[in-house]
Amino acid sequence: MPPLSRIALALTFLLTSTAGAANDEISQEWARLIKADFQDGCVSRLDEYLSTFGSNGVRLGTWLVQTCEGNFEYFANYYPPGVKPEKKRIDVSRTQKLRPLTPAQLRKMYSLKG
Template sequence: MPSLLEKTTFTLSLLLACQWAVADEVTQEWERLIRKDFKDGCVTHLDPYLLSNGTNGVRGTAWLVQTCEGNFEYGATYLPPDVHPEELERISVRRKQQLRPLAPVQLKRMYF
């Protein structure tokens, strides 16, 4: 018979696995929405550099997007269904700004 510790560990493992699966789906949708802003094949690098996770499930991420049109910053949000139920968009992205032309080394210093 499993001990209480074993049951608790198993339950927490399942919970974390479910959260990671949802997180991966959200990240993939953010990437799809950002890529949709540009013509096919234009996005060369898509890197999250700032992550925020709320205890209520709200997530936010800032992205550095390198494209054939230049470098951009994007913000992305995820709202779980039970948070702000009046919101129609659960997963959204927004272009924040276009960055001045920078060498890859400069971008790396600024964002990573």
């Protein structure tokens, strides 16, 4: 039987994953909500660079958003029905505006592809 630390590490990797091109309904709704924060056509690129899945269906995501107003980080969450009913079921919030970075710096900093 594997030691408990290996099991904990395996669970951590199982529950946390990087997602560069998630194309499910929750990610699509997060992208729509983020784009709604800006004028039409202002968002040039959206990258979900971290996504965490809980065993109870909760999902959290972190996004890099490149826009005509600069680069921003967003936090996103999803709570299935019955889990944390006091919170919005699906929501996004702007966490910070980033200092100006080149595309190469952003790719390296956020482990983005092309």
